[in-house]
Every structure is written in structure tokens, then in C-alpha cells.
Amino acid sequence: MTPGSLLLCVLLLLSVFQFRRCVPVCNNQCCRFVEEFPVRAKKLRQDYKQIRDFYEANDDLDKALLDQSVEDSLNPSPFACQAMNSILDFYLRTVLPTAVAGVTEETTDLKPHVESIQQIFDELKSDVTRCRNYFSCKKQFDIKNLNQTYTQMENKGMFKAMGELDVLVNYIEMYLASKRLRHH
């Protein structure tokens, strides 16, 4: 093999890798955010798996918090990203801080996972906010109804909301999957 043909081989190989890494073709941060969400969803579910049993065991209310109206609000539509933003904000301001504050000596193992979820949700919310135009966001969802239900559940609301965290991740994933590039 001549040095020339070797170089050609290497270049060819590189271009193959280059090609593979460029599929799907994203030319902006919002596209990458959508395409790479499955990685975050996986991390969220890993953290959630470590805490689920505790929160579900302490959730003894039959009524759902993330109910049909929440699911409907997150169904792909111009209003869904506003709803997603509000619900993430609700978890960040109300549910997750209560969960962190509720960690005791016996449940101290939960804390790093709740905090990890907090951090991912925080980044997620920034990305959703930043990508408002990309998602063509329109306002409609009102977090007040959800907050009212939560407040009526009194000290059980946090367990309910934490126990339903997987439902929320499914909704978000469904929404973001609807935004994925079609050829994917």
C-alpha cells in the first residue's frame, strides 16, 4: 500500500464516521436538545427507579395528580410546551424542594437521586424556555388547577406528585418524540 492510498483509506474511514455522527442532521441547539433527550430520560428513570418504591408506598390517595387533563395538555399541540414548562416549574418550585426537605436520616439514600432529578428538570426547563420559538410555543395550560389539586391533597400531595414522576417523564418523552426529525 502506498502512503497515498493509505491516506485515502484513512480519509474515507473518517468521512464514514463523520457521516454517521451527523445523522440526524441538527444545525441548532434545540434540534440537538430534542434528539438527545432520550439520554436524559434514561438518567431520569435511573434516578426515579431508586426512589420510586418509597414515594409510591407513601402515596395512598386514589386520585391522580397528573391526570387526563395534564396528559391532554401535553399532547402534541402549540400549547404543549407551555404546559410542559409550567409543570416542570411546579415540580422545581413545589414538589422537589418538599421532597428534599422531607428526607430524613432513614431515607437519606433518596436525596442524591431527588437532587439529580431536580438538576435535570432545571436544565430541561431552561432548554424548553430557550427553544420556545423552535417549538412554536403558545400559552394555554394553567398550572393553577394542578396546584389546587396538589394543595388539597395537603401533606400527601408531595408523595402523589413524586409517585407520578414517571408519568410526567413519559408525557415529556412523548411530546419531545413528536418533535424529532421525521427521517429518524
Ligand SMILES: *[C@@H]1O[C@H](CO)[C@@H](O)[C@H](O)[C@H]1NC(C)=O
Ligand atoms: C400553589 O398554591 C400555593 C398555595 O395556594 C401558593 O402559595 C403557590 O404560590 C402556588 N404555586 C404556583 C406555582 O402557582
